[in-house]
Amino acid sequence: MRVVHYINQFFAGIGGEDKASTPPASREGAVGPGRKLAAALAAEGHELVATVYCGDDYAASAPSAATEILALASEAGAELLVAGPAFGSGRYGIACARVAAAASAAGIPALAAMDPSNPGLPEVAPAIAVNSGEAARHMGDALTKMASAAAVLARGGTPGEAEGVISGAPAGARRNTVSPRTAAERAVLLALSRLAGGKQTEIKLPDFGHVAPAAPIADPREALVAILTEGALVPSGNPDRLESARAKHWFRYPLTGRDTMAAGEFQSVHGGFSTVVANADPNRLLPLDVAREMEVSGEIKALYPEYLVTAGNGTAVADATHFGVEWAAELRRAGVQAAILTAT
C-alpha cells in the first residue's frame, strides 16, 4: 500500500518554535523519523510515498488545517495514513489526531501515535491511536509499533494491544473491587499510616504534567497582550450556550470598540460561584476597562481584539489541557506575547 506519513515542522527539519506557523506542505518519500518507519513498512511490503508536514501552531489552531493536510496526503496517493509519533506534545498530538481522524472518516485507514496523556487522544476516533511513550527517547519503539499497527490496518484488520493500541479512555481509570473493611475503617488506617510517615492512598493523585514557563517578555510597552478568563463571561443570553459546568467548549468574543465590559451586555454563566457581583460589573471578571486604559497610555502596546473564555468548573483535566493547547496556539499565531487569564 501507498503510505503517507504526517509529522510536524520540527521533525521535518524545518525548525523549532520560530517555524510553528508553517502551513502544510508535502515532500516525496520519507523525512526524518519517517526513514525508519519506511524501512519497517517496506519489510511488510508497503511503501512510504510521501511526508506531509505542518507547523504545530498552524495545525492546532487553523480550522482548515486537517482538511489541507489530508488533501496533500490524497494528492500523494495515500491508501493509508500514519501520523506522529507525537509523544506528550499537545499541539502535535492534536494535529496527528485530527489528521488521522479526517483520513479515517474519508475512508483512508489511519493511525496516530502519541502518549496516553496527550490531549489529542480524545480526537483520534474513528482512527486508532498507538502508544508512543512520553518522549522522543522512545522513538525507535514507537516507529516499530506504528509499522506493525499499519500492517494490520493494511490487511483490513483491527490492531490491538499487541501493536500498542490505546483508547481514548482517561489514564488512571479506577476499577471497582470489594473490600472487607468499611470506608471508615480504611480512612482511619490510611490516616494512621500517614502519621507513621507512609504515603499510601486509595486514589492516585492526578498527574498534571509539567508546563515549561514561557520566557519573559522584554517590555510590556512593546507587547500585544491578551486577556482571557475561565469565569464563563459571555454576551448576555449566552448565544453559544457555553456550559456552566464540565465545559466541553470555549469561545472567543470581540472586544473591538469596547472600553469596558458593560453590565447588562455580558453575564457570567459560571455554575460554581455566585455571579451577582461579577454581573453587576463584568470588569471584575475580565479587566477590560483598565487594560484599555493601559493600551491608551502606552503601558502595553496593544490589547488583543478578542477575549477567549470557557467555564472552569468541574472541567475535566484532559479538556482543560486541550483548551490550553488550543488557546496557546491561537494566541501565538496571532502574535500575542503575553496573556492574563483570570481564574475563578
Place this chain on the structure above:
Amino acid sequence: MNLVPIAARVGAPRIVPTRGIPFPAGDPSLDLGAERAWRRRLLETALVAVSTEVHKPTVFDPALVPAVPARAASAAST
C-alpha cells in the same frame, strides 16, 4: 487567594493572588474609584509577572511589586 495553591499545584508559572473567587479582577467591598485602582494594581502586577523569568510556579504579590512596571522587573516572591 485560596486558589493560589491550586494554581501552583497544576503548574501555572506566574500567579497573581486576588481577593475573591467571584471577582478575580475586582473587590466589591471598595468604592468604585478604589476598586478600579486595585484592578490597575493587579494588571500592573501581571505585567511585571510576564516580564520576569521564572522556572517554577511563582507568586507575584500585588503589595510587593513596584508601583510602575519596570523594563525588567525582579521583585518576585515564591
